[in-house]
Amino acid sequence: MSQRRSLIAGNWKMNCLRADGLAIARGLAERAKTKGELACDILVCPPATLVSDVAGVTTGSAVNVGGQDCHVAVNGAHTGDIAAPMLADIGATYVLVGHSERRADHGESSTVIRQKAMAAHDAGLIAVVCVGETEQERDLDATLAVVNGQIAVSIPEGASAVNTVVAYEPVWAIGTGRTASVAEVAEVHAAIRAELTARFDDGDGFRILYGGSVKPSNAAELLAVPNVDGALVGGASLKVDDFWQIIESCA
Numbered sequence: 201m202s203q204r205r206s207l208i209a210g211n212w213k214m215n216c217l218r219a220d221g222l223a224i225a226r227g228l229a230e231r232a233k234t235k236g237e238l239a240c241d242i243l244v245c246p247p248a249t250l251v252s253d254v255a256g257v258t259t260g261s262a263v264n265v266g267g268q269d270c271h272v273a274v275n276g277a278h279t280g281d282i283a284a285p286m287l288a289d290i291g292a293t294y295v296l297v298g299h300s301e302r303r304a305d306h307g308e309s310s311t312v313i314r315q316k317a318m319a320a321h322d323a324g325l326i327a328v329v330c331v332g333e334t335e336q337e338r339d340l341d342a343t344l345a346v347v348n349g350q351i352a353v354s355i356p357e358g359a360s361a362v363n364t365v366v367a368y369e370p371v372w373a374i375g376t377g378r379t380a381s382v383a384e385v386a387e388v389h390a391a392i393r394a395e396l397t398a399r400f401d402d403g404d405g406f407r408i409l410y411g412g413s414v415k416p417s418n419a420a421e422l423l424a425v426p427n428v429d430g431a432l433v434g435g436a437s438l439k440v441d442d443f444w445q446i447i448e449s450c451a
C-alpha cells in the first residue's frame with residue numbers, strides 16, 4: 201500500500217466576516233509554526249471573500265488555503281461565479297467541488313462537477329471531489345451504488361493522486377451531530393478505494409477524506425478506519441481549538 205499523508209480540511213462554508221476569519225487563520229498558522237513537524241497536511245477553505253486575506257496570513261505556515269467551489273470556465277459572462285484561475289491567482293492551492301450543499305442548493309450534477317474538477321486541474325489546483333448519499337438513499341440500501349456512480353462520473357480521466365482528493369460525506373451526517381459508524385465508513389471508503397484502483401494506476405495513492413460531524417471527540421476513531429486519509433470538517437473547523445485537536449488526532 202502506498203504511503204498516504206493525511207489531510208485535515210476545514211470548510212468554513214458561508215461563515216465568518218473578515219475579523220473572525222483572520223483570527224481563525226492566524227490561530228492555526230501560529231500553532232502550525234510552533235508545532236514544527238505535523239503528521240498531516242492542513243487545509244482551510246474560507247468563503248471566497250476571505251481566500252486572499254487568509255492566504256496572506258498563512259503564508260510560510262503549513263496551512264494551505266482552498267476555495268469552496270469554482271466555475272467550469274476560465275472566464276466569461278457568469279455573474280457571481282469564480283473561476284479556478286482566479287482562486288489560484290489569490291493564493292489558493294485547493295478547491296472543493298461537488299459538496300452536497302452545492303449539489304442540493306445549485307443543482308450541480310456529477311457531470312458538472314467533473315468539469316469543475318478539470319477546470320481546477322487546469323488551473324493547477326488540487327480538486328477535493330465530494331460524494332455521499334442522502335438518508336433516503338441509505339435507507340433504500342443504495343449507498344454504494346450512489347457513491348460509486350458519483351465517483352465514476354465526477355472524477356475526470358486526468359485525475360491522479362497528486363491533483364485529486366476524494367471526500368466521502370454522507371449527507372445525513374453533515375451538520376447534524378450524527379456520524380457514520382466506523383463500519384459504515386469502512387465499507388464506503390473501501391468501495392471508493394476499489395473504484396479508484398480499478399480506474400487509476402495510482403488509485404491506491406488518492407487520499408479519501410471522511411466528512412460529517414467530525415469533532416475532537418470522534419476524530420481519532422474515524423481517522424483510524426482503513427482508507428480514511430483525513431477529514432473534511434465543517435462546524436468544528438470554525439473553532440481553532442477544536443480544529444487543532446482534530447489535526448492532532450492524526451497518527
Ligand SMILES: O=C[C@H](O)COP(=O)(O)O
Binds near residue numbers: 373375376412432
Ligand atoms: O464540508 C464539511 C462537511 O459538510 C461537514 O460539515 P460538519 O462537520 O459541520 O458536519
